[in-house]
Amino acid sequence: MKKIEVFEKEAYKDLGDLYGLFFEDINHAADGGLYAELIQNRSFEYCEIDRKEYTPLTAWSKSEGIEWEVIDTNPLNNENKHYLHVKANANDSISNEGYKSGIFVEEGKKYDFSLFAKGNGKIKVECGGVLELKLDSNEWKKYEGIITANKTFNDGKLVITFENAGQYDLDMISLFPEETFNNKKNGLRKDIAEALKEMHPKFMRFPGGCLTHDGSLDKYARNSLYRWERTIGKVEERPTWRNNWGYNQTLGLGYFEYFCFCEEIGAAPLPVLAGGFNPHKGEGVPMEKMQEWVDEALHLIEFANGDENSEWGKKRIELGHKEPFNLKYIGIGNEEIGQGFFERYPLYHEAIRKKYPEIKIINTAGPFAVGEGYEDGWRSAKKYGSDLVDEHYYSSPEWFLANMHHYEDFDEKGPHVFLGEYASWGNTFYNAIVEAAYMTGLEKAKAVDLACYAPMLCNVNYVNWAPDMLWFDNHRIAKTPNYYVQKMFMTNQGTKEVKTKLTDLDEIIPVVDAKNISGNIIIERNDTEGKIYDIKVTDLSENKTVNFDETVLNEANPRIDLGNVVAKNYTLEFKFKRSLGRKGLKIFFGQRNPENTLLWEFGGWDNWDCNIASSYNRRFSTISHRIFHVEDIEYTLKLEVRGRNIKTFINGINWNDVTDRLPEIEELYTAASIDETTGETIVKVVNLTGEEKMTDVSINNSNKANVKVISLKSDSLTAENTLDKPDTVVPIEFSTTASKENDNVTYKACFAPHSVTVLKFN
Ligand code: AHR
Numbered sequence: 001m002k003k004i005e006v007f008e009k010e011a012y013k014d015l016g017d018l019y020g021l022f023f024e025d026i027n028h029a030a031d032g033g034l035y036a037e038l039i040q041n042r043s044f045e046y047c048e049i050d051r052k053e054y055t056p057l058t059a060w061s062k063s064e065g066i067e068w069e070v071i072d073t074n075p076l077n078n079e080n081k082h083y084l085h086v087k088a089n090a091n092d093s094i095s096n097e098g099y100k101s102g103i104f105v106e107e108g109k110k111y112d113f114s115l116f117a118k119g120n121g122k123i124k125v126e127c128g129g130v131l132e133l134k135l136d137s138n139e140w141k142k143y144e145g146i147i148t149a150n151k152t153f154n155d156g157k158l159v160i161t162f163e164n165a166g167q168y169d170l171d172m173i174s175l176f177p178e179e180t181f182n183n184k185k186n187g188l189r190k191d192i193a194e195a196l197k198e199m200h201p202k203f204m205r206f207p208g209g210c211l212t213h214d215g216s217l218d219k220y221a222r223n224s225l226y227r228w229e230r231t232i233g234k235v236e237e238r239p240t241w242r243n244n245w246g247y248n249q250t251l252g253l254g255y256f257e258y259f260c261f262c263e264e265i266g267a268a269p270l271p272v273l274a275g276g277f278n279p280h281k282g283e284g285v286p287m288e289k290m291q292e293w294v295d296e297a298l299h300l301i302e303f304a305n306g307d308e309n310s311e312w313g314k315k316r317i318e319l320g321h322k323e324p325f326n327l328k329y330i331g332i333g334n335e336e337i338g339q340g341f342f343e344r345y346p347l348y349h350e351a352i353r354k355k356y357p358e359i360k361i362i363n364t365a366g367p368f369a370v371g372e373g374y375e376d377g378w379r380s381a382k383k384y385g386s387d388l389v390d391e392h393y394y395s396s397p398e399w400f401l402a403n404m405h406h407y408e409d410f411d412e413k414g415p416h417v418f419l420g421e422y423a424s425w426g427n428t429f430y431n432a433i434v435e436a437a438y439m440t441g442l443e444k445a446k447a448v449d450l451a452c453y454a455p456m457l458c459n460v461n462y463v464n465w466a467p468d469m470l471w472f473d474n475h476r477i478a479k480t481p482n483y484y485v486q487k488m489f490m491t492n493q494g495t496k497e498v499k500t501k502l503t504d505l506d507e508i509i510p511v512v513d514a515k516n517i518s519g520n521i522i523i524e525r526n527d528t529e530g531k532i533y534d535i536k537v538t539d540l541s542e543n544k545t546v547n548f549d550e551t552v553l554n555e556a557n558p559r560i561d562l563g564n565v566v567a568k569n570y571t572l573e574f575k576f577k578r579s580l581g582r583k584g585l586k587i588f589f590g591q592r593n594p595e596n597t598l599l600w601e602f603g604g605w606d607n608w609d610c611n612i613a614s615s616y617n618r619r620f621s622t623i624s625h626r627i628f629h630v631e632d633i634e635y636t637l638k639l640e641v642r643g644r645n646i647k648t649f650i651n652g653i654n655w656n657d658v659t660d661r662l663p664e665i666e667e668l669y670t671a672a673s674i675d676e677t678t679g680e681t682i683v684k685v686v687n688l689t690g691e692e693k694m695t696d697v698s699i700n701n702s703n704k705a706n707v708k709v710i711s712l713k714s715d716s717l718t719a720e721n722t723l724d725k726p727d728t729v730v731p732i733e734f735s736t737t738a739s740k741e742n743d744n745v746t747y748k749a750c751f752a753p754h755s756v757t758v759l760k761f762n
Contacts, residue, residue: 002695003503006672008681008702010499013446015673017202017268019439019490020452022421024209025253026245026465027458032099033472034457035253036189038111038127038175039096039103039158042250044070044082045240049222050248056082059097066092066162076116076140076171079230079239083116083171088162095159096173100461102155103127103175104475105147110178112185113158114144116171116236121164127156127175135168146178154475172236182264186235186252191477192457195470196265199487203268205331205420205452206258212334213274214244217285225274228255228300232319244280245464256316259304259325269304270362270450272331272390272420273297275348277341280606284340293344294351301327301356329450331420333364335392337373337608337627342380349384360387362418369393369406370658371611371625381415388449392421395621397434399614400424401511401663401688404438407445416447421454423482425619427467429729429754430717432481436756437686439489440671443497453486460723471723478721481729484712485756488731492710492758494673494682502670509689511663512616516568517590517598517641523574524559524588526603528581528630532574537562540569540642553585565589572639576602577632583607584630589639594618598660600639600648603630610655612646616663624658668693668751680704681761685751693751697759698744704761705738705745713755 025031032040040059048054056070067087075081086094097103105111105128113125117135125131128149135143158175162168180187181194207226215225223242224230230239231254243249255271262269276285276293285293299312304327306313313324332348333341345363352361363386366373374391381389407417419442424431435453442448458468469486471478479487523532533550551560562572576585584603591597595618601611610628613620628650638649648656669686681699712731719729738747738761751757 001503002505002693004505004668004670004683004685004695004697005501005503006681006683006697006699007499007501008674008699011496011674012499013444013497015443015493015495015497017450018443018448019201019486019493020203020205020267020270020450021196021199021201021456022205022452022454023258023456024207024211024454025243025249026209026211026455027468028099028247028462029455029457029459030253031248031250032462033459034188034192035250036176036180036187037250037252038098038177039173040099041096041248042173043080043171043236043240044084045080046248047222050242051246054248061095061097063093065089066094068094074169077237079237080171083169086162086168086170088165088168090163090165091161093159093161095157097157099459099474101474103158104154105149105152105156107149107152109149111147111149112144112176112178113147113174114142115173116140116142117168119166119168121162121166121168124161124163125158126161127158128153140171147175186257188253188261192470192472193261193265195477195479195483199490201265201267201490202493203270203329203450203452204262204265205270205272208272209334209421209455210244210280212272213278213336214280215242215278217276217278217283225278227296228271228273229296232256232315247462255300255303256319256321260321263325268329269325269327270329270331271300271327272334273300275333275336275341276344277333277336277338279336279338279341282338282340284344287343290344290347294347297330297332297348298351298355301330301352301359327359329360329362331362331364331390334390335367335373336364337366337376339376342376345380346384349386362386362388362390363415364390365392366625367392368622368625369395369403370623372627373625378415386415388416388418390418390420392454394421394423394425396614396616396619397424397426397431398511398616398663399621400434400438401665402661404441404666404669407441407448410445410447412446414447416449417445418449419451422451423453423467425467427480427482427720428717429481429714429719431467432485432712432729433686433688433754433756435482436485436489437669437688439485440669440684440686443671443673443684453482473723476723476726478723478726480721481712481714481719484729484731488710488712488756488758489684492682492684492760494675494680495677497671497673498681500670500672502668505667505695507667509665511665514592517644517646517660518564518566518568519597520564520588520591521562521572522559522588522591523553523562524586525553525581526586526601527583528578528585528603529554530576530578530580532560532576535562535574537565538571538573539567540571541567569642571641573637575634575636577634578630579632587639589641598646600656602637603628610648610650612648612656612658614660623660624656626655628655665689668695679762683759683761685749685757685759687751687753687755690753692753695749695751696746697749698746699761701743702745702761703740705740706762707736707738707747708760709734709736709757710760711752711755711757713752717754
């Protein structure tokens with residue numbers, strides 16, 4: 001009989017802050033998203049550095065007769081240099097279209113309008129309702145008022161009409177719903193913020209992602225990378241700058257607001273700072289100038305935790321937050337690759353450790369679950385004694401199925417794991433339940449302390465990256481099945497993981513029938529032109545070689561197909577010389593069809609990588625990563641496949657060496673915990689099979705017979721939640737009772753095919 005026994009007195013692991021959130025302003029997650037400002041380009045600072053097609057007048061339009069220009073002659077302040085100068089006839093107007101699909105207002109709701117202006121005359125402000133203001137100063141002055149909307153629409157504009165002819169200067173034209181999250185000024189969009197709060201995250205990592213480290217190392221450059229000190233203070237005195245995801249960041253949602261939001265949703269703040277190094281350019285701050293950067297990290301800790309006698313603590317108090325934010329984590333770096341970062345990391349580490357020994361310092365381990373950046377990160381973390389290492393990976397569901405026990409053997413005595421970004425490629429129900437199964441492993445792994453899904457938010461009109469946890473437009477949100485899994489695990493985390501024993505649940509189901517890496521071999525150019533010659537494929541078991549004619553890969557002839565290789569053990573050898581282009585080659589092998597293949601990327605990404613990736617249904621997972629830059633010289637390349645082991649050689653030197661694991665499904669995935677604050681015992685069960693699993697769930701030595709069942713299931717593995725149909729996949733809940741037998745309670749569960757279930761016993 002299938003059985004899950006839970007031993008609630010045998011606690012293994014303190015679950016601490018295990019499940020949290022990762023916020024990055026990607027996909028207009030902040031501006032045009034969580035940050036509730038309705039006006040786009042409110043301070044006329046947009047420019048082509050942010051995005052090629054931007055101008056200072058992006059999102060603005062005007063009536064015919066009015067003359068306007070964006071100037072910087074007499075600015076509001078030095079951080080906010082540009083403003084709009086207009087010469088208006090009576091009843092001329094300007095308007096703002098908001099973010100792409102327009103402005104959303106609701107009948108009966110109030111909206112806070114404000115602007116800074118110079119000039120004299122009346123203006124009429126309209127957006128679903130009307131507000132009249134009298135401008136009466138030749139110097140910059142702030143004007144404010146409330147618009148009450150008398151209709152609802154989601155494709156609106158803000159229109160400002162000049163009732164008197166004259167010349168006016170305008171800046172920081174802003175419109176916020178009065179109803180924001182916790183009704184704060186300069187606040188956050190209520191529906192999105194509440195959807196995050198109801199997850200009960202234990203921590204929030206912010207502000208990125210690549211956003212933290214991409215950009216100029218010059219603090220005052222228009223495309224500066226993220227410098228937290230410049231994001232606090234009066235909103236109109238903050239700079240705006242380029243967001244590396246190809247748009248503008250207003251920084252209206254700055255570090256003070258991030259800390260406040262964390263506090264309001266009960267999440268420990270987990271800020272990430274760049275480590276004086278931009279890995280996208282391989283550029284580091286000169287070592288003799290690093291002190292300023294290290295000080296910035298120390299200032300951040302003081303800003304969060306210091307008292308009124310400290311310089312930065314005082315700044316926080318002046319901003320209106322007397323109590324400390326209780327910062328306990330700090331991340332240095334975000335998936336950096338390159339020694340430049342690892343030379344600078346110790347400077348931060350030593351300074352923070354010395355001054356703030358209580359702070360947990362997080363090192364970083366590249367963008368993949370394997371490879372050179374990964375190994376460098378772990379080596380550095382072990383050498384300096386980092387508390388945690390931030391791992392990132394985005395992979396196919398099949399990768400997750402093949403790696404369910406990834407962290408089982410990690411050494412819990414060394415630095416612990418912060419899985420700071422992960423997702424399986426997709427927002428279907430199937431992706432979500434595979435992630436749920438993987439999370440049972442995170443919960444049990446002794447070395448894993450923190451984990452968060454990524455990315456968190458996406459405005460459907462501005463997609464930089466998919467999948468994402470929560471999708472929205474200007475008035476609706478869609479919580480993905482992945483969101484619901486995260487929420488089920490977060491709200492039912494427990495405080496201590498406890499022992500489980502599984503009986504009669506040991507069947508392993510293979511996902512693919514292929515055992516060998518056999519299939520087509522195709523060599524394809526990747527942003528390059530070059531000659532391929534001395535090409536041969538050898539069946540190592542039969543000792544038989546087939547030779548191929550040399551060929552030039554170019555636009556007209558982008559690939560060469562070497563046909564189907566059925567051998568179990570084989571080599572592909574050839575020479576390559578690039579004549580044009582930036583990258584190198586893609587060598588597909590073991591290709592069952594274009595969707596399902598293995599791939600050797602020689603000079604991949606930005607000509608940085610020598611990778612092996614495996615793809616299922618066109619969803620690639622990197623299984624081996626080395627840094628390599630292809631040059632215009634002759635290379636002798638060799639791929640060697642023996643069973644599921646793959647090796648690559650460049651000029652006789654071994655670069656990649658990896659065993660490709662096949663995906664498989666276990667009968668049930670489980671984890672159990674107790675919540676010492678509520679007294680509940682929590683059992684999480686994921687059934688990835690297509691069959692019902694009748695299973696006895698017993699809590700040993702317990703009389704907690706009340707059971708709350710929360711489950712997520714769907715008839716379709718491809719089901720998704722959309723803005724139009726947000727409730728296709730939602731959890732259901734009911735209460736029941738377990739039977740008492742001897743000293744145990746037993747709940748006779750029927751775990752539906754393809755389902756995630758949380759059982760709460762009390
Ligand atoms: O989450 C999206 C991006 O993926 C992050 O900015 C980066 O850290 C990772 O490469």
